[in-house]
Amino acid sequence: MGTTCQTATLRNTTQWGCDDSLLHQELVERRGYTGDVGGGINLLGNMFNYHGPMLFLANLTYDPATSSDTILKSIDEVIEPLRTKPIDQKTLDRAMVKLRSGLYDTVGAQGGFGLVDLLASMALFDDNPSRVNSLVSEFQKVTPALLQKTASEYLRPANRTILLVQPQAAPVAAPEAPAQKQ
C-alpha cells in the first residue's frame, strides 16, 4: 500500500484505505470487518482532473455475519469526531508530507503522462496550467479549523449516500429431464 497511499490525494486510489487512514485503522486494524477500504476523490482520475460536481467515496466488502448497520456505526465513530473536534497539527503536517510526495509521484508517473494529465486538465478547466505550481501552497493554507469546518458541512450524514451491494444468487435452474426414449 505504501506507494498507493503516498499518492492518495492525487490519484483515484485509496485515500481512505491507506494503512494510516482513520477508516482503515478502525475497520481493518481495530475491528477486522474488512481487509481493505477503497475510495477517494474521483475514482476515474484524481481530484484535479474533473470539472463538475464530484463525490468523496469509501467502499469495502465485508463478511455476511456483520451487518451493514454495524459497519456504518463504526464509520460514524470515525467521521463524527472530525466534525466536532479539530485535528492536531502533527496529523495535518503528515498529510501535507503525503500530499507533496504524491504530487512528485504523479508528475513523474508513466513517462510524463501524469504531468500531461494535470497540465491539460488545468488548461481545459481553468485556462491556467501554471496552477500546478501553486497546488502545494493552496494545501498549505489548510488549517485544523478549516478541516473541522469543512468536515462539519461536507461529512454530515445528510450529505451522503449509502449504497449496499446485496449478494443475491441467481436461482439454479432445475436440470432438464432426460429425453424419454421412445
Add this chain to the structure above:
Amino acid sequence: MDSKLLLGKRAKMARRRRTALGLLIGTALLGAGTCAQAAPAESSEFRVPVEYYKLPNGLRVVLSPNHTSPTICVGVYYRIGFRVEPRDRTGFAHLFEHMMFQGSHNLGKMEFVKLVQQNGGTLNGSTRFDFTNYFEILPANKLETALWAEADRMGGLAVTEENLKNQQGVVGNEVKVNVLNRPYGGFPWLDMPQYANSNWFNSHNFYGDLKDIDAATLTDVQSFFKTYYAPNNAALAITGDFEPAEAKKFVEKYFGTLKPSQLPPQPDLTEPRQEKEKRASKPDALAKRPALAIGYHMPDRNTPEYYAMGLRR
C-alpha cells in the same frame, strides 16, 4: 471506460494496468529530478516548467520540457466527457473515443496504434467525467510524428458504417465484461453517481445502456466529431525531452490550419445541496459477500474547503 480495455490490440496494453478502470496514472517514478531541476535552489517548493499559449484557432498548448530521459509524452484532451453526452445516447462519449482509432485522413483503421508502437511507443485513450483524452509516449525524436498523427485525426475522421458497427460490438462487450457479467461490476464508480446525484448529467449510466449504444448512427458520430473534436475545444500538452521552439513550430505546422467549431454552451452541472441521507441497495447475483459504499458530495473545485477535503484521511 478506459480504452486500454476496449480495442483488440489496445486491449493487450490493458494487462499492464493494475485495475480495470481509472488508473490513468501509473506507478513509475521519474524521481524528484524534474522538479528539483526547475525549483529555486533555496526552495523546496514544488515547481515544474510551464509555458502556455493558444493558437488563433483556440487550441490550448502547454509545454513542459524535462530532459531527464530521452522520451516525450503528448496528450490531447477534448472537453467532452461522459457527463454531457446526448440524453438518448448514453455511452456515446465512450463509444466515440473508440472511433478515434478507426481511421483519419492519412491513417487507416488502427494505423495510429501501429505508428506509435512501431516507433517504440505506447498510447492510450480514456473517457472521463469531463474530458476524453488521447496520449502517446514516444522516443524524443518522434515528437513530430506524434503531433502529425494527433493533428491528422483532429482534422477529420474516416469512419465507416462497418467500423461503427464493429466498435458498437466492442463497447457492448466491454460493458458486459466490466459491469454486467462481473461481481461488483460498476461498484462503486459507476453505481454511486447514479444514486447520489440528481442532475441527469451527473447521474446517468456513463457506460451506456446497450440499446443506446446500439442505436448510435454514423450521422451521430460525424455530428459529435464536428461539434466537439475541434481545436477550440481541446488542450495539447507536451512533456519530456524536447526544445520548446521546435515543438512550437510543429504545433503550428500541423494544428494551425485546423478550423474551430461552433461550440454549444456547457450544460448546467450543478447539484442541489443534499438535505437528507440517501440509502440504496443493489442486488448482485455474482457477488459472494456484501459490500458497502458511502459517498459524500465534494465542495466546489478550488475552494479552501476543496483543498481541505483533499487532505482528509
